[in-house]
Amino acid sequence: MIAAGIDIGSTATKAVVFDGEVRGVAVVPTGWEPREAGLTALRQALAAGGVKEGRLGRVVGTGYGRISLPIFDRKVTEITCHARGAHHLNSETRTVIDIGGQDSKVIALDAAGGVADFIMNDKCAAGTGRFLQIMAGILDTTLDGLGELAASAQPAPLSSMCTVFAESETIGLLAQGVPKGAIAAGILDSIARRVQGLAGRLPITGVVTFTGGTARNRAICQAIAQRLGVSLHVPKEPQLVGALGAALIGRDV
Amino acid sequence: MIAAGIDIGSTATKAVVFDGEVRGVAVVPTGWEPREAGLTALRQALAAGGVKEGRLGRVVGTGYGRISLPIFDRKVTEITCHARGAHHLNSETRTVIDIGGQDSKVIALDAAGGVADFIMNDKCAAGTGRFLQIMAGILDTTLDGLGELAASAQPAPLSSMCTVFAESETIGLLAQGVPKGAIAAGILDSIARRVQGLAGRLPITGVVTFTGGTARNRAICQAIAQRLGVSLHVPKEPQLVGALGAALIGRDV
Ligand code: SF4
Numbered sequence: 035m036i037a038a039g040i041d042i043g044s045t046a047t048k049a050v051v052f053d054g055e056v057r058g059v060a061v062v063p064t065g066w067e068p069r070e071a072g073l074t075a076l077r078q079a080l081a082a083g084g085v086k087e088g089r090l091g092r093v094v095g096t097g098y099g100r101i102s103l104p105i106f107d108r109k110v111t112e113i114t115c116h117a118r119g120a121h122h123l124n125s126e127t128r129t130v131i132d133i134g135g136q137d138s139k140v141i142a143l144d145a146a147g148g149v150a151d152f153i154m155n156d157k158c159a160a161g162t163g164r165f166l167q168i169m170a171g172i173l174d175t176t177l178d179g180l181g182e183l184a185a186s187a188q189p190a191p192l193s194s195m196c197t198v199f200a201e202s203e204t205i206g207l208l209a210q211g212v213p214k215g216a217i218a219a220g221i222l223d224s225i226a227r228r229v230q231g232l233a234g235r236l237p238i239t240g241v242v243t244f245t246g247g248t249a250r251n252r253a254i255c256q257a258i259a260q261r262l263g264v265s266l267h268v269p270k271e272p273q274l275v276g277a278l279g280a281a282l283i284g285r286d287v
Numbered sequence: 288m289i290a291a292g293i294d295i296g297s298t299a300t301k302a303v304v305f306d307g308e309v310r311g312v313a314v315v316p317t318g319w320e321p322r323e324a325g326l327t328a329l330r331q332a333l334a335a336g337g338v339k340e341g342r343l344g345r346v347v348g349t350g351y352g353r354i355s356l357p358i359f360d361r362k363v364t365e366i367t368c369h370a371r372g373a374h375h376l377n378s379e380t381r382t383v384i385d386i387g388g389q390d391s392k393v394i395a396l397d398a399a400g401g402v403a404d405f406i407m408n409d410k411c412a413a414g415t416g417r418f419l420q421i422m423a424g425i426l427d428t429t430l431d432g433l434g435e436l437a438a439s440a441q442p443a444p445l446s447s448m449c450t451v452f453a454e455s456e457t458i459g460l461l462a463q464g465v466p467k468g469a470i471a472a473g474i475l476d477s478i479a480r481r482v483q484g485l486a487g488r489l490p491i492t493g494v495v496t497f498t499g500g501t502a503r504n505r506a507i508c509q510a511i512a513q514r515l516g517v518s519l520h521v522p523k524e525p526q527l528v529g530a531l532g533a534a535l536i537g538r539d540v
Binding site for chain 2: 066136156158159164167170194195196197198199209
């Protein structure tokens with residue numbers, strides 16, 4: 035049976051078509067129309083896999099925008115989908131760290147890939163993709179640029195955890211002539227400390243898999259690994275893990 | 288004896304010269320030079336009161352910038368100074384609510400105007416003057432304009448407490464054509480809920496005095512009074528209460 039998973043996040047919408055292996059994938063910006071984004075991503079993933087819509091068995095939706103799409107056979111939380119997807123990619127995974135556009139989560143998994151426990155922050159922009167996006171903007175760069183700037187720099191201390199206060203603090207550091215590299219490294223360390231704060235409330239065991247588009251950034255992976263004192267497993271396409279998990283759940287049902 | 292109190296806040300620096308009654312006051316922007324601002328405010332307050340610098344007995348500093356000024360005979364926290372100033376203006380005061388540029392506090396007073404307990408938020412921009420300033424900016428208005436817009440409007444629900452997320456939410460509401468008045472009222476209700484959250488951790492008794500420059504805004508006073516279910520005592524110049532308290536402490540010593 036061919037199943038699809040669609041993960042409608044605040045920033046990007048991801049689709050995975052799966053029939054025992056991954057057939058096709060797609061990533062599109064969510065924009066203001068999560069419904070449209072979901073349908074577009076699904077169509078693109080089907081086309082990429084050369085799969086006709088009529089052959090699709092089941093569609094499972096996840097992500098904050100899942101409520102807006104009526105085509106789903108089932109809707110499942112991101113927590114469950116990230117756990118399932120990460121466990122599929124590495125069955126030793128017992129911890130998942132996910133940094134989304136507007137939230138961050140740490141998930142403890144059981145040996146079967148089920149959710150044993152989780153901590154989620156979706157109330158405060160600190161520690162989320164939004165924080166990184168705003169900070170990159172202040173340094174007049176992108177998320178990737180932030181990583182490049184930070185490479186091998188000593189982090190400048192950024193004392194404010196709050197995104198708003200960190201913004202002013204960063205502007206102050208720039209005005210004082212602190213090098214951008216040091217500031218960028220300070221920003222990455224700040225998000226790592228925030229993840230550490232979340233992770234500290236769960237046991238960190240087994241393989242720690244880092245999911246979500248942010249995980250593509252090597253410098254952020256390094257900063258988090260350093261703070262947690264563990265090495266991170268980063269899947270090849272970390273932003274697809276939630277959609278993959280949703281597709282796997284679609285195959286099960 | 289003539290005493291002066293200088294309150295160097297994140298936004299404004301206030302000075303009060305006192306000799307049994309208020310002789311002279313001054314308010315200047317703090318800007319990037321808290322030290323300069325403190326000296327300027329003191330000079331202006333002395334000039335306003337026609338008091339020669341040589342006749343000044345004691346100078347007490349308060350506010351986050353107090354560390355930067357070497358002329359102080361004593362430095363005292365804002366908490367103590369706001370309590371003292373509010374108690375002087377209304378001796379029935381048992382609770383002080385202060386919204387500063389970068390923090391907010393609720394203080395419980397004993398009958399003598401001393402601090403019995405307090406709750407302070409200076410880690411999160413939500414519930415501070417910064418939140419109001421950012422939100423006013425999105426509505427293309429000022430703090431006063433926010434109050435005027437909000438007058439007698441039904442508040443639009445603003446679900447995000449986080450300043451960053453509330454910003455996006457507000458932009459979304461504007462895009463949906465929600466009237467600015469309703470959004471402004473929603474913003475004021477949001478800060479009132481945040482103050483309510485702080486105040487809920489202390490007993491609210493006696494006269495509740497609202498201090499800090501934000502208290503000059505009638506609409507914010509109303510929103511907070513409504514949420515707390517109490518009436519608020521707002522001094523004539525609420526932004527001077529901390530500096531007044533500092534001057535009173537200077538007279539005591
Ligand atoms: S600390 Fe800053 S980023 Fe976090 S909720 Fe408060 S305003 Fe938002």
